[in-house]
Amino acid sequence: xxxxxxxxxxxxxxxxxxxxxxxxxxxxxxxxxxxxxxxxxxxxxxxxxxxxxxxxxxxxxxxxxxxxxxxxxxxxxxxxxxxxxxxxxxxxxxxxxxxxxxxxxxxxxxxxxxxxxxxxxxxxxxxxxxxxxxxxxxxxxxxxxxxxxxxxxxxxxxxxxxxxxxxxxxxxxxxxxxxxxxxxxxxxxxxxxxxxxxxxxxxxxxxxxxxxxxxxxxxxxxxxxxxxxxxxxxxxxxxxxxxxxxxxxxxxxxxxxxxxxxxxxxxxxxxxxxxxxxxxxxxxxxxxxxxxxxxxxxxxxxxxxxxxxxxxxxxxxxxxxxxxxxxxxxxxxxxxxxxxxxxxxxxxxxxxxxxxxxxxxxxxxxxxxxxxxxxxxxxxxxxxxxxxxxxxxxxxxxxxxxxxxxxxxxxxxxxxxxxxxxxxxxxxxxxxxxxxxxxxxxxxxxxxxxxxxxxxxxxxxxxxxxxxxxxxxxxxxxxxxxxxxxxxxxxxxxxxxxxxxxxxxxxxxxxxxxxxxxxxxxxxxxxxxxxxxxxxxxxxxxxxxxxxxxxxxxxxxxxxxxxxxxxxxxxxxxxxxxxxxxxxxxxxxxxxxxxxxxxxxxxxxxxxxxxxxxxxxxxxxxxx
Amino acid sequence: xxxxxxxxxxxxxxxxxxxxxxxxxxxxxxxxxxxxxxxxxxxxxxxxxxxxxxxxxxxxxxxxxxxxxxxxxxxxxxxxxxxxxxxxxxxxxxxxxxxxxxxxxxxxxxxxxxxxxxxxxxxxxxxxxxxxxxxxxxxxxxxxxxxxxxxxxxxxxxxxxxxxxxxxxxxxxxxxxxxxxxxxxxxxxxxxxxxxxxxxxxxxxxxxxxxxxxxxxxxxxxxxxxxxxxxxxxxxxxxxxxxxxxxxxxxxxxxxxxxxxxxxxxxxxxxxxxxxxxxxxxxxxxxxxxxxxxxxxxxxxxxxxxxxxxxxx
Numbered sequence: 001x002x003x004x005x006x007x008x009x010x011x012x013x014x015x016x017x018x019x020x021x022x023x024x025x026x027x028x029x030x031x032x033x034x035x036x037x038x039x040x041x042x043x044x045x046x047x048x049x050x051x052x053x054x055x056x057x058x059x060x061x062x063x064x065x066x067x068x069x070x071x072x073x074x075x076x077x078x079x080x081x082x083x084x085x086x087x088x089x090x091x092x093x094x095x096x097x098x099x100x101x102x103x104x105x106x107x108x109x110x111x112x113x114x115x116x117x118x119x120x121x122x123x124x125x126x127x128x129x130x131x132x133x134x135x136x137x138x139x140x141x142x143x144x145x146x147x148x149x150x151x152x153x154x155x156x157x158x159x160x161x162x163x164x165x166x167x168x169x170x171x172x173x174x175x176x177x178x179x180x181x182x183x184x185x186x187x188x189x190x191x192x193x194x195x196x197x198x199x200x201x202x203x204x205x206x207x208x209x210x211x212x213x214x215x216x217x218x219x220x221x222x223x224x225x226x227x228x229x230x231x232x233x234x235x236x237x238x239x240x241x242x243x244x245x246x247x248x249x250x251x252x253x254x255x256x257x258x259x260x261x262x263x264x265x266x267x268x269x270x271x272x273x274x275x276x277x278x279x280x281x282x283x284x285x286x287x288x289x290x291x292x293x294x295x296x297x298x299x300x301x302x303x304x305x306x307x308x309x310x311x312x313x314x315x316x317x318x319x320x321x322x323x324x325x326x327x328x329x330x331x332x333x334x335x336x337x338x339x340x341x342x343x344x345x346x347x348x349x350x351x352x353x354x355x356x357x358x359x360x361x362x363x364x365x366x367x368x369x370x371x372x373x374x375x376x377x378x379x380x381x382x383x384x385x386x387x388x389x390x391x392x393x394x395x396x397x398x399x400x401x402x403x404x405x406x407x408x409x410x411x412x413x414x415x416x417x418x419x420x421x422x423x424x425x426x427x428x429x430x431x432x433x434x435x436x437x438x439x440x441x442x443x444x445x446x447x448x449x450x451x452x453x454x455x456x457x458x459x460x461x462x463x464x465x466x467x468x469x470x471x472x473x474x475x476x477x478x479x480x481x482x483x484x485x486x487x488x489x490x491x492x493x494x495x496x497x498x499x500x501x502x503x504x505x506x507x508x509x510x511x512x513x514x515x516x517x518x519x520x521x522x523x524x525x526x527x528x529x530x531x532x533x534x535x536x537x538x539x540x541x542x543x544x545x546x547x548x549x550x551x552x553x554x555x556x557x558x559x560x561x562x563x564x565x566x567x568x569x570x571x572x573x574x575x576x577x578x579x580x581x582x583x584x585x586x587x588x589x590x591x592x593x594x595x596x597x598x599x600x601x602x603x604x605x606x607x608x609x610x611x612x613x614x615x616x617x618x619x620x621x622x623x624x
Numbered sequence: 625x626x627x628x629x630x631x632x633x634x635x636x637x638x639x640x641x642x643x644x645x646x647x648x649x650x651x652x653x654x655x656x657x658x659x660x661x662x663x664x665x666x667x668x669x670x671x672x673x674x675x676x677x678x679x680x681x682x683x684x685x686x687x688x689x690x691x692x693x694x695x696x697x698x699x700x701x702x703x704x705x706x707x708x709x710x711x712x713x714x715x716x717x718x719x720x721x722x723x724x725x726x727x728x729x730x731x732x733x734x735x736x737x738x739x740x741x742x743x744x745x746x747x748x749x750x751x752x753x754x755x756x757x758x759x760x761x762x763x764x765x766x767x768x769x770x771x772x773x774x775x776x777x778x779x780x781x782x783x784x785x786x787x788x789x790x791x792x793x794x795x796x797x798x799x800x801x802x803x804x805x806x807x808x809x810x811x812x813x814x815x816x817x818x819x820x821x822x823x824x825x826x827x828x829x830x831x832x833x834x835x836x837x838x839x840x841x842x843x844x845x846x847x848x849x850x851x852x853x854x855x856x857x858x859x860x861x862x863x864x865x866x867x868x869x870x871x872x873x874x875x876x877x878x879x880x881x882x883x884x885x886x887x888x889x890x891x892x893x894x895x896x897x898x899x900x901x902x903x904x905x906x907x908x909x910x911x912x913x914x915x916x917x918x919x920x921x922x923x924x925x926x927x928x929x930x931x932x933x934x935x936x937x
Contacts, residue, residue: 378779
């Protein structure tokens with residue numbers, strides 16, 4: 001009992017490794033998300049480079065067919081679940097409480113749990129690399145290739161368990177942010193005064209809450225097929241392989257918006273800040289985001305036009321898919337409206353935001369061409385689609401995230417990222433990205449299928465594939481330049497101050513980096529762009545050149561040790577570790593023991609035990 | 625470019641391309657207008673050094689919002705109408721031409737083609753008559769594959785179990801049209817190719833007659849090869865069928881008229897003595913995961929089998 005009592009005394013150290021492991025501070029958790037997700041993003045990039053090297057020329061043999069299958073499967077899984085989603089989550093964590101004028105999220109320990117579960121889930125998903133082969137049936141994992149007969153390695157087991165564990169993280173985080181945004185806004189911040197980034201976080205969180213249960217059902221069916229011999233997708237036993245496709249894409253298409261909406265939110269913050277103008281058509285931008293969130297549920301079968309759904313279903317899903325281009329177009333036109341007549345300061349965050357708009361338009365237009373089922377019959381599963389998704393998810397999501405990185409890095413660290421290096425970073429990524437992905441439209445239409453590890457010469461694909469590979473390397477250099485910029489600016493970067501961009505939202509009203517408690521006094525909000533209004537008055541500074549008022553949202557920052565903040569806790573990482581053991585035990589069925597006549601395995605039982613102890617300790621943990 | 629969707633050689637591929645052209649040019653117009661506005665705005669409204677004036681704080685414009693909601697909707701309607709027309713047309717072969725039924729079965733990693741009305745069974749090379757429409761019924765023997773001949777028609781997936789799909793297409797001119805599996809299906813997905821060989825009706829009829837003829841009677845070294853093929857220690861017969869012999873295996877392609885085909889191993893090689901020998905020596909070295917194992921054949925056995933296989937006209 002003595003040890004439990006010792007553990008139950010909450011950790012107090014504000015510095016050192018333990019402070020990070022036990023932290024419940026949304027800003028630190030945001031940084032943890034950022035560093036972890038960026039590391040996974042680099043790993044996913046290495047996987048991409050290996051594939052591009054293999055496809056550089058015809059009949060190449062840099063990697064084997066089996067390794068290539070693992071590379072494209074893990075590249076997609078890593079970029080989607082361990083890169084873009086948690087990078088967005090890093091911004092949700094760091095920025096949402098600051099922008100809504102709160103001191104933390106609604107459930108700080110649950111927030112820590114989300115992070116640790118994400119970290120362990122990411123490791124779980126990648127364990128296959130070290131244990132005889134990572135997942136190799138594509139990130140979409142179409143049944144019945146995923147049955148154990150066809151994919152015997154543990155790679156697919158790690159896929160199932162990894163995604164289930166990551167689902168726990170996403171659901172916990174999504175609920176946390178919904179509740180935070182609905183309940184913890186500063187007085188006066190009505191829904192229609194929320195920054196667009198907050199709106200997009202809210203919509204994304206709702207999408208997560210509704211989408212993950214659907215994939216969870218599919219994953220459990222697959223888990224039962226692989227481990228317990230059920231026949232959900234086993235055709236010989238009467239299973240149906242199409243059912244997986246429906247379950248996967250009912251999740252998978254909203255997932256696309258989960259990936260892009262946060263980036264749209266970031267861009268909707270950056271463009272006004274660097275145009276010195278409010279966002280054009282705020283209610284239309286907000287509602288088009290909400291409408292996309294709803295319409296995203298009615299388009300999933302456009303991934304299935306080649307399955308022979310019949311002309312009626314094809315026509316319906318074609319029209320719904322085309323309709324979703326309307327709210328997307330509305331967003332783009334409003335961003336143009338924001339630029340129009342503004343005073344555009346072309347600093348690196350702005351360059352990435354403008355790059356986002358430019359590249360996303362291309363991805364949107366190619367998307368319309370496969371919203372038409374007959375055209376899609378030629379484009380499906382070719383490099384044309386690879387081009388499309390990378391314009392949307394790299395040119396879109398990643399450029400949006402880089403805009404956010406350059407924009408908020410000074411708030412996180414009180415250092416500005418170097419502007420010159422930043423511009424080099426942007427142009428390398430912009431040129432590299434277009435060189436890598438634009439030719440894919442072309443050789444896709446020339447009939448090059450996706451997911452082939454090699455191709456003969458004489459198909460007309462050689463030259464443009466080489467261009468793509470060179471573009472990929474330029475892109476990779478661009479990413480390395482960014483990494484260099486972060487490390488050098490952390491040490492030598494210009495000190496940013498509280499408000500380096502003449503910002504519009506509340507996070508710029510407080511010190512950089514923000515104190516533990518964020519706001520010395522909770523601000524009172526009187527309109528949209530709350531901080532801008534404080535600086536320039538209700539007239540929004542028409543004609544003014546310098547701020548009229550001193551910022552007041554932060555209040556005084558001297559001696560605020562009296563502000564009560566939640567204490568750190570050991571339990572989130574304990575519960576997460578239990579979940580990891582539970583999943584590992586399922587994969588390996590290590591040392592099975594019989595319990596009440598049923599086979600149980602020790603590792604999973606241990607995991608469940610740790611989860612229960614963790615939850616128990618969590619619930620009776622004293623306030624520090 | 626043998627798989628170029630932009631060089632259609634049949635009615636279906638041409639209809640799809642003309643629809644794609646419409647979408648493409650509308651996209652080009654939207655691209656030029658919108659990106660033009662973006663680039664113009666960037667240059668026109670760039671902050672000049674020393675310019676500290678606050679721009680007019682415009683919050684929105686409702687008529688503009690209505691306009692740019694309606695404009696994309698109209699453009700999409702222009703695309704949607706012919707899209708739905710083409711969906712209808714592709715659903716079933718239109719009247720006016722004779723129809724040849726073809727049954728396609730996908731295997732990891734090869735294609736089985738059957739012409740049930742004509743009693744023909746072959747692999748990896750589908751012969752069709754010009755002037756007829758082909759109505760293909762598709763299914764899979766193991767996992768999902770996708771049938772795709774880019775110059776003739778779009779994709780259609782093949783499913784295991786009782787679910788079948790169908791796709792019709794035709795070819796304008798005699799010629800060879802390359803196809804390839806388009807749904808990831810495991811290690812050798814890249815090597816699951818096939819050819820559609822369009823012929824004049826007379827050539828097609830001659831091909832059908834040749835395919836229905838019994839297997840050639842081997843002589844000399846080829847006869848030794850025939851004996852090897854059905855020798856219990858060599859195992860060929862357990863997976864392959866050659867009509868009129870004891871070889872009745874159903875795992876791999878039917879080889880009764882092997883030498884009438886231009887390629888082997890699902891389009892991986894041209895059918896030359898040397899390539900057949902390479903294949904027999906170690907199939908897995910050239911086609912990862914192939915169900916055909918390394919049979920440990922001696923060089924002499926390989927040459928003998930090559931002679932036999934090349935005699936199966």
